[in-house]
Each structure stands twice: as C-alpha cells, then as structure tokens.
Amino acid sequence: MIFEHIATGGCQSYLVGCADTRAAVLIDPEITQLDRYLGLAAHNGLHIRYLIDTHTHADHFSATADESGAPIVDMRVDDGEMMALGRLRLQVLHTPGHTRDSVCLVVEDRVFTGDTLLIGATGRTDLPGGDPEALHESLFQRLLRLDSGLKVFPAHEYKGRSHSSIGQEMAENPRLQRRDRAAFVDMMRNLNLSMPTHITEALRVNMSGGKSVGQLLAEAAARVPFMSLTELRSHIEGATGELLVLDVREREAFERGHIPGARLLPRGQLELRVNEELPDPT
Template sequence: MDNTIIVRTIIGGVLQTNCYILGDPQSGDAVVIDPGAEGEKIKTAVKKENLKINAVLLTHGHFDHIGALSAFSSLPVFMHKNDEMMVRNDKECLSFAGADKKNVMLCLQFLADSDLISVGELKLKAIHTPGHTPGGMCFLVRDILFSGDTLFNCGVGRTDLPGGSLAQLMGSIRDKLMCLPDDTVVFPGHGQPTTIGEEKEGTAFV
C-alpha cells in the first residue's frame, strides 16, 4: 500500500462500522469516509494527525454509515444521487448519533461514475457500484479502494434490503472491482482489510 497516504480507521456504532480518515500528508488536507457514529471520536483522530477535513464521502446511505453526519454538517457531503432519499428521509440516520435531524442542514454534492475528488495532491476516483444500494459508491486512490458494503474480506454486501439487487452487486464487483490490480488494498465498510487478489481467490460470489 502507498505509504505516502494517511489512512486511519475508526470503528463505531452498534454494527461496528468502519469510518476512514484519508489524508494527504503534504498538504494536510483530508476527507472522512462514512462517519457512522461517534463524531467527536472521529474529530479527535483527525486532530491527532494534524489534518484538516475538507469534505465527507459516503459509500451509501444506510444509517450505520451516516449516523455522525451532524458532526460535519458544515462540510460538503459527496455521494451518489440514487441514495439521496436515504440520507434525507431515514428517521434513524441523523438521530442515530443523538442529533435532531430537523436541525441538521446538509450540503449534498452528487457524484457520477468516474468523477474525481481532490484531497490535497491526491485524486480519488468515484466508482458507482450499485447492488447493496442503488447509489453504492467505492472510492479509489492509487492502490487503495474504499469499498463500503459492496465488497468485504471474504464476502459481499447483503442485497435483501430495499433497493438491493444481487445481480447488480455481482455485476458491479465483476466489472468494476475485479479488474483492479491484485495488490489493490481494500478497506471495507465492516471487518478487516483485504486485497483484490485475495478476493478473486476466496470470495465464492465472484
């Protein structure tokens, strides 16, 4: 994995969701990916690394990945439009971390497949991977992939929730993720990191 990129993991919430801090050490700029819970804990981790958060990225709109959005309400939130209503309408989403949803104003910015997001000198590529949700996104920077609930260590995301599609998910993984280099490090929404090469060998669904 590229050691010139800062990646820190904060695990939080009842579903033990992985929130990631991605930082560019040269500029000190950073983004938070999937702030699921414990916003103050995330902010403390950011300060420890002497980073400045410029934006929030969402891999999808499920409550366990957005529960701490209220802690970052002044920042732009990048996501796919197909999951917008999950974020705006789900009563659990922003109240999950003790916030009053009615008092939280979010600056949502919508991404399309292959859009680029700048983090200092780093460029993240947005990859639309529907299946777990209609607006599922992965984010690729150099040899690092943040896969949300699309791809796990030895598994894939569930598709039995509203908007889920097993056929779409398998297509997303096959066509957009399995074509990445085998040494691409995968940071999933839950559980331990893996690599594309390991998942090619070990994931029965692929």
C-alpha cells in the same frame, strides 16, 4: 498519505489525508464517533474537508449530516470522476447492487468498497434499493477488474481483520466463486439474513439528514427538567385531559408495572407509530 482506520463494532470508518496540504476526507463516519474523528484529525494536523458515505446505511446512523463544518458530498458524480483532496485524487466508481447509490473510492494503493465488497463476503441485496443483478455487474465487470494488488477496506468487518486485497478476495471469497450471473443471483436471493435493528429509522435519518429518535430524546432530556414520581402524580391528578404520559419501555417491562394512564409506545416502534399514535393537534 495520512491514514486512520476507526472501528465502531463492525462498522468501519476511515480518515484519509494529504500529507502535503493536510486536507482530509472522512469516509463512512458513524455518529457516535465524532469526537474521536476530530481528535484524530487534530492529532495529525488534518482539516476535514469532506464527509462521504459510500452508500445509504441501514444499520447505523451516519455522521455526514452533522453540523461539523465539513461540506457534505451529496452531489451527483459520474462513474470514474476524480475528487481532489490536496495532492491526492479520489476516483469514484458507481457500484450499485447493495444499494442504488453505492460507490467505491480508489485512493492510491487502496479501494474503499463500502458494502459492495466485504472481506470474505459481499453486501446483501435484500434491503431497500438492493439488486443482485446489479451487484454482480458491479463486482465482476467493475470492481474486480481493478489492480489485484489494491488493498480492500470495506465499511463493515466483524472478525477484526483490517483489510484484504482485490486478488485475495477473487481467490478466497466464497461468494465470488459464483461467477455465473444466474448462480450468483440465486445465492444472493437465498441468504435469509436477519434485518438490521431500527432499519426504518436508520434509512429515514440517513436519507433525509434528520435526527434519530435517540438524538431527539437526548436533546429533550437536556432541556426538560427531571420530574420526580411525586411531582408526576400531582400533575396527573390535576390534569384536565391535556397531559399525556408516554412509556417507551418494552411491553414486558410495561406490564410488570407502569404509571396509571400511561400509553405504551416502545422506543423501537416510536418512529413507525408516532404519527398514528400521536396525531398533530394543529
């Protein structure tokens, strides 16, 4: 098996390939790392056949909908089904709890646990689709019953650790010491974690396969010519009411100074407010 581990901040992606056929799968790819993934695949002589998200991500933008030529695994799979990757076999385990669509993937001596099981923690259950009762079932009745020697590779890791094992997590993971269902559920419901940045936008993009506001702005910047302040002033003075100047900075920066007549719509709120603030003229 050919294996590459790619970290993007706390987000972890994995390139897994068959050494005989050179077919590969990319697990939990992050949109900003596409060139890196393709470079690693080329370096190892791999052909990426599948892009798989272990769950719908709420804290970053997935690359699974990117037009890279690899098929997207968006089909329904049953718990325990096998996916063929050359001579490798990926076993799919449905492990809801962090999200309804969470899965883990067992490949040879390792299991890719997504956000179901982290190193020293578990996925949270307070985001859309989260369910602490389901997570308890997935962990204690499914995942933790696998071979204790299986290496654990999660979708997030913030302390620089590459992997753990099922046995190590059972012995040392603080959340897994709450094995009683009621105690576990109570703990998960009282974690009081902060919400991910741009959660609404990330969920919309990752669930629909659409583009993020950042991608849309980058594409617009590539097509729309640069306009100097002098040119803009000329356009504003000659406008007949059809010109809209949108300022996407934060309010504090806007209040320090802005173009007369500009409308404030901070970039972080753009996805939530755009339909209300800018109704379709058609």
